[in-house]
Amino acid sequence: MNPQALMDGLITGAMIGLGAIGVTLTYSILRFANFAHGEFLSWGAYFALAVASALGAMSSALLAPIGPFSFGWALPIAAVVAVVLTGGLALLVDALLFGRLRDRKSTVIIMVMASFGAALTLRSLLEFIATSKPAYYTQALQIALPLGGGLRATPDQLLSLAVSAVLVVAVHQLLTRTAIGRSMRAVSENPQLAGVVGIEVRHVIRVVWLLGAALACVAGISAGLLVQIRPQMGLDLLLPLFAAAILGGIGSVPGAMLAGLIVGLAEAFAVQLIGAEWRAAIAFAILVLVLLLRPQGLFGRPE
Amino acid sequence: MSVELVGYACFFLTMALTYAIMCLGLNVQWGQTGLFNVGVAGFVAIGAYVSALLTTPDAANRLGGFDLPMPLGWLGGALAAGFVSFLVGALTIRLRADYLAIATFGVAVTVQLIALNAEPVTGGPFGIGFIPRPFASLAGDPLLFNLLNLAVLGVVVILLYLALERLVRSPWGRVLRAIREDEQAARALGKNATKFRLQAFAIGGGIMGLAGAAQAHFIGFIAPDNYMPMLTFQVWAMLIVGGSGNNRGAILGAVLVWAIWAGSAGLVADLFPAGQQARAASLQIVMIGVALCAILLLRPRGILGEERVVSRHLGKFVRTRPIAASESSKHANS
Numbered sequence: 289m290n291p292q293a294l295m296d297g298l299i300t301g302a303m304i305g306l307g308a309i310g311v312t313l314t315y316s317i318l319r320f321a322n323f324a325h326g327e328f329l330s331w332g333a334y335f336a337l338a339v340a341s342a343l344g345a346m347s348s349a350l351l352a353p354i355g356p357f358s359f360g361w362a363l364p365i366a367a368v369v370a371v372v373l374t375g376g377l378a379l380l381v382d383a384l385l386f387g388r389l390r391d392r393k394s395t396v397i398i399m400v401m402a403s404f405g406a407a408l409t410l411r412s413l414l415e416f417i418a419t420s421k422p423a424y425y426t427q428a429l430q431i432a433l434p435l436g437g438g439l440r441a442t443p444d445q446l447l448s449l450a451v452s453a454v455l456v457v458a459v460h461q462l463l464t465r466t467a468i469g470r471s472m473r474a475v476s477e478n479p480q481l482a483g484v485v486g487i488e489v490r491h492v493i494r495v496v497w498l499l500g501a502a503l504a505c506v507a508g509i510s511a512g513l514l515v516q517i518r519p520q521m522g523l524d525l526l527l528p529l530f531a532a533a534i535l536g537g538i539g540s541v542p543g544a545m546l547a548g549l550i551v552g553l554a555e556a557f558a559v560q561l562i563g564a565e566w567r568a569a570i571a572f573a574i575l576v577l578v579l580l581l582r583p584q585g586l587f588g589r590p591e
Numbered sequence: 592m593s594v595e596l597v598g599y600a601c602f603f604l605t606m607a608l609t610y611a612i613m614c615l616g617l618n619v620q621w622g623q624t625g626l627f628n629v630g631v632a633g634f635v636a637i638g639a640y641v642s643a644l645l646t647t648p649d650a651a652n653r654l655g656g657f658d659l660p661m662p663l664g665w666l667g668g669a670l671a672a673g674f675v676s677f678l679v680g681a682l683t684i685r686l687r688a689d690y691l692a693i694a695t696f697g698v699a700v701t702v703q704l705i706a707l708n709a710e711p712v713t714g715g716p717f718g719i720g721f722i723p724r725p726f727a728s729l730a731g732d733p734l735l736f737n738l739l740n741l742a743v744l745g746v747v748v749i750l751l752y753l754a755l756e757r758l759v760r761s762p763w764g765r766v767l768r769a770i771r772e773d774e775q776a777a778r779a780l781g782k783n784a785t786k787f788r789l790q791a792f793a794i795g796g797g798i799m800g801l802a803g804a805a806q807a808h809f810i811g812f813i814a815p816d817n818y819m820p821m822l823t824f825q826v827w828a829m830l831i832v833g834g835s836g837n838n839r840g841a842i843l844g845a846v847l848v849w850a851i852w853a854g855s856a857g858l859v860a861d862l863f864p865a866g867q868q869a870r871a872a873s874l875q876i877v878m879i880g881v882a883l884c885a886i887l888l889l890r891p892r893g894i895l896g897e898e899r900v901v902s903r904h905l906g907k908f909v910r911t912r913p914i915a916a917s918e919s920s921k922h923a924n925s
Contacts, residue, residue, distance in 0.1 A: 320689060321689035321690075321692060321693055323629070323692075323696070385884055385888070388888055389887070389888070394887075396688055396689060397625065397627045397688055397689065397692070398887060398891070400627055400629075400688075400689050400692050401627065401827070401883075401887065402884055402887050404629060404824070404827070405824075405880050405881075405883040405884040405887070406880070406884060408820070408821075408824050408876060408879075408880040409876075409877050409880030409881055409884070412873040412874070412876035412877045412880065413873075413877050415870070415873040416870055416871075416873040416874050416877065419869075419870055420869070523820070526696070527696065527697055527700055530693045530696075530697075531697075534690070534693070565704070565707070565708045566704065566708065568700050568701070568704050569700075569701050569704050571697070572697035572698075572700060572701045575693065575694065575697055576682065576694070576697075579682050579683060579686065579690060579694065580682065583686050583690070
């Protein structure tokens with residue numbers, strides 16, 4: 289077996305993990321499976337593309353590659369702007385759709401259906417604006433560096449792994465060590481009781497959307513940087529995101545990241561055996577296995 | 592001219608009726624039982640492919656066809672889709688409500704993948720052609736041919752409607768509603784909620800398979816592109832517009848949404864230059880998506896809404912009571 293699959297799996301897995309953290313947070317705190325989460329990845333990637341192109345047009349110095357990486361300062365700056373914009377998009381969708389349904393005390397499944405409608409609307413809108421032609425942040429080619437043990441990775445890939453690791457640790461600290469993190473966990477346990485003890489539930493919900501969208505945006509940018517940017521990228525990642533969130537156990541941030549890596553590695557190794565065209569079925573197989581053997585996931589609590 | 596117009600009307604209505612069958616299937620799952628299926632396209636595709644494999648003449652480059660009579664193909668398609676629904680349901684129905692949604696989404700993705708990649712069985716991206724059409728011997732007379740095709744589907748829809756209406760009003764249908772409204776009360780009466788839900792999910796999936804088979808034989812050609820997530824979305828929009836929980840609403844919604852869809856497709860073709868049409872087609876999808884969300888927000892009952900009372904025995908006593916109170920509580924418990 290080609291050891292390079294290990295590296296490929298880790299890199300895809302880190303992207304899936306970042307997205308899955310958002311899914312698992314919305315799932316445990318807002319209590320529904322958000323089918324529109326994948327679209328935050330695509331919109332984030334396109335926001336960054338638009339801002340980076342605008343910056344590049346203003347000053348070509350921003351396009352000169354930084355050190356060993358394939359992109360210039362335009363992309364990191366654009367990434368920060370895109371994180372803010374994606375967060376804004378999530379809040380907008382919540383204000384227009386989910387918030388109203390919540391106020392009306394709609395059932396879980398109505399929320400799921402609404403998220404399904406929102407996903408298709410967002411995706412098609414993106415396709416209308418950007419067309420379905422693939423886009424790239426940079427045309428530069430990168431040589432993969434040997435890392436020993438037969439593994440190779442480009443500097444961009446290593447950077448995206450490092451960024452994911454930092455973000456997971458940061459989110460975990462946020463949830464376990466800060467006041468807002470405690471409030472989030474309280475709302476996820478019992479929203480009514482959390483409201484009674486003076487936790488501002490609306491504020492917590494806003495933070496959940498911002499956090500989930502920001503992580504999705506970063507995952508989308510790294511998927512766009514390492515592969516390509518397409519309006520369908522979020523849809524293609526949706527099943528792996530759900531598989532990882534359920535495998536990790538709904539509500540568990542370290543679980544989502546670990547499960548993301550497992551899904552990514554399983555995809556990378558299975559593709560070697562059965563061919564790349566079956567990649568999308570791997571996540572489904574994992575999902576079925578988890579639901580059969582351990583429906584509460586690795587770190588979840590049984591209901 | 593008028594013959595052409597009648598021909599087009601027949602074609603349009605026949606297409607709409609195939610969607611009406613899907614809608615009726617979804618209504619059994621969602622409208623009557625409250626089970627959310629995000630993989631409608633997958634179950635429709637299973638029905639279409641199984642029926643095509645069973646009925647096409649022997650082909651050199653893939654498995655089958657077995658050249659069986661058409662009704663056997665339709666039956667096979669429905670049974671296969673029903674069986675897959677049963678498996679998915681058995682896996683997820685006892686778990687959280689949205690796990691079923693995620694699993695059905697996975698089924699749709701996987702079925703799409705199999706249709707695209709398992710070339711020896713499904714013909715791969717080129718799909719399966721030469722699917723026998725009803726009354727193919729009369730194709731020389733387009734008007735008669737179209738009318739007969741429409742009649743076949745009309746009969747199927749009417750029979751299905753009558754059967755489902757009977758089912759809804761049967762003790763079985765009432766148990767389903769009882770479970771949807773208040774699972775604990777139904778269980779206290781000794782009804783096995785999981786078993787009833789599973790039956791409803793499998794029956795609904797089987798009806799979707801039947802719709803796929805009927806559509807495949809009406810068009811005569813199938814390919815993986817016909818079964819994109821878009822299809823799932825259209826069927827959902829049809830049911831929600833018409834009124835979920837109401838079989839007449841399901842049929843009405845199918846015809847109405849299909850008319851809007853076909854009309855807006857014509858508009859896109861007229862208004863946009865050839866190079867921009869693919870782009871403009873995505874606006875069509877945006878429109879349907881916004882409409883679905885708007886209906887969920889503004890008129891969750893749809894045009895016809897659900898019949899509150901289906902029992903013949905209770906009719907006189909309950910119908911006079913105001914139903915507003917039970918309406919608001921309905922969505923709070925299911």
